[in-house]
Amino acid sequence: MTRHLVLILGDQLNLDNPALEDFDSTQDAIVMAEVSHEATQVWSHKARIVLFLSAMRHFYAALVHQYPSGLQGSYLKLDEHSFATLKDAWAQQISLLKPQKVIVCEPGEYRLEQDLIALCKEMNAELVVRDDTHFMCSKADFIHWAKVNKQLRMEFFYRKMRQKYDLLMQGDEPVGGAWNYDAENRKTFGKSGPQNVPAAPQVSIDGLTQTVIDTVETYFPNHPGSLKNFIWPVTRAAALQFLEDFIKNKLAGFGDHQDAMWQSANSSQSPYLWHSLLSTSLNLKLLNPREVIAAAVAAYHQQQLPLASVEGFIRQILGWREFIRGVYWLDMPKMGEANHYKHTCTLPSWYWTGDTHMNCMKQTINDTMQHGYAHHIQRLMVTGMFGILAELNPREVEAWYLAVYVDAVEWVELPNVAGMALYANGGRFTSKPYIASGAYIKRMSNYCSHCKYKPELKTGETACPTTTLYWNFLIKHYDTFSRNPRTTLMTKNVDRFSEADKAEVQARAQYVLQQINAI
Structure with missing residues (x-):
């Protein structure tokens, strides 16, 4: 009998994952699984599938390296099993390992949370769901904030978070005298277009990622999207390089034109402009929002970067990202069924x-x-x-x-x-x-x-x-x-x-x- 069966999901790729907090490789097991349903429940872009699978495989390799004496459990690759869904894969592992407890960090999707709760109930397995400490506002804290505020507005939430974490503050007041500089973040490029756009950072396609690319092309040949321009970090080291590149080359220019769009002959730059490209690394938890914000604040103080750029960037992470996560869990599942205008037209x-x-x-x-x-x-x-x-x-x-x-x-x-x-x-x-x-x-x-x-x-x-x-x-x-x-x-x-x-x-x-x- 296994003591703890630790389930790690594809967007929980951090070694400080709460599910691993008391992990003991001599009596606990880790399971990660790739299943086709996660790529086909919506008709997923090939690059999205590659990103998740490659990042998962790299993370599991890091876990194996972390425990050189051996790691119990399984990494179930897409082409090595016949499970259609994560629930099927989890059921087989629970049946096989007979854990005293199933431990997981809070899933990022209501559907998976409900599947896991139902499965453990069906199999009479004790389930422990641990708070996701990656986020800077817990579900419980957001629920409390929502109860005491008449309106769910990101701006009010953002101010509370700035005060809580003492970010860009002078006592109780914001640095610069304003809570946000949104009005300064809406400049256009004018007729001349964007000038001196920094080159997008690059990642090397290693053997593991190339294997995943080949697998995706084999298993999902008719899925939308191209893999020719795949640049996304699949390891923490690469994610940190992207963060360093953004702080050094893009943050100063981010604020002015963050809302502007441009059609350019240089297709490698026009989609990215001065945007950070850090959302994938944050959402897979290769980066922690605290370290990203700290890097931006340090650059503001040490390099005297424009306050409007630094504040606008921090607002997206500390404000909008945390707020959106809060309202998702506050309003599910009805959010997924909402249709205020009763619109029914088919997607072109x-x-x-x-x-x-x-x-x-x-x-x-x-x-x-x-x-x-x-x-x-x-x-x-x-x-x-x-x-x-x-x-x-x-x-x-x-x-x-x-x-x-x-x-x-x-x-x-x-x-x-x-x-x-x-x-x-x-x-x-x-x-x-x-x-x-x-x-x-x-x-x-x-x-x-x-x-x-x-x-x-x-x-x-x-x-x-x-x-x-x-x-x-x-x-x-x-x-x-x-x-x-x-x-x-x-x-x-x-x-x-x-x-x-x-x-x-x-x-x-x-x-x-x-x-x-x-x-």
Whole structure:
């Protein structure tokens, strides 16, 4: 009989994993498993599959190295077993090892948590789920914060976290006199475009990763995406190199243009710009958010980097990342079922190919398929915003985001898509839907200058579909938008429309929705 069976999931690749806290290699066992269902429950991008499997295999190799006298348990490779699901693999290992306890760190996905609870109940196995200390706000602390705050707003939560961890603070007040510099983080590139963009860091494809690439091409040949541009860290050492590169070469320029987008002939740089590329390493737990924040704060003090850049970066990690994780667990499973607007339209086929005349969508989706990556404004204000304006079924859009981005884990993907991009949860933690006409995309990018559609036109053959659907959405939801102080100015523009103008916009919108796969 085994004392403890420690289960390690694919996004828990840290040696200080709480599940390993009292691990004894002489009487405990570790199990990690690769199963096809985790790649096929959504039609996962090949780069996402490679990232998880290669990082898992490298981590298990590090565990073996950690215990040179021997490690009990199993690493179940995809091509060495017939288990379809993690639940099947876990059941076999529990039956085989007969542990006194099954120990795991809190899963990052509600589905896996429920599967594990149900399995251990079925098999009469004692389950111990340990708090995930990787995060800077525990589930319990977030629940307490949510109970004492009337509104779930990231800004209020972020201020509390800054105070709690004494980050960029002077006593009780923020350094610089302002809690955030978001208004300074929205600059465009102008007509000249981005200048002196730092090169993206690179990783070497070692033998283990190449084996995984070959396995993925064999087992998932028809899955979307390319592996030609795979640059993602799969070890802690590589993740630390990415962190060092960002602090040294990108952080100073990050703040000004973090919302800007650009179509460039240099495809190796245009998707990345000054973004950190650290989300995969954080979400797999190859990096700890505390060390990432500490590196940014140290650079601010030692190198006198712009406060707006450093604060904007820290806000994404200490504020948004922790907040999103909190609301996910607070609102599951209903978050995964939410459909505030009752949208039912089918996801256009070109979301998987980029084969559309809408250049903003084409560029963002092509970046996504080539790299498994697009930055937050491309996700929120291009593909996401089109999803709500085109009345796409939230379940299909959410599955797409979970499938195509290398950093997608459900706790972070679902709230961002259901809550931010689609407003599917009816503003549970946002004050308004994030919608705009094509004018926003024109202002923040050069996409429109390469497009057949005109962002200033709402009707006619060359009208921008985003613009048409934006005005149609405002007309359709006029009453709600007119009562919201954050959106009432939008509806004042609708007030200028004649009934004939409205009818023309609505007719064009219906045409766009009916012909959506051809636009």
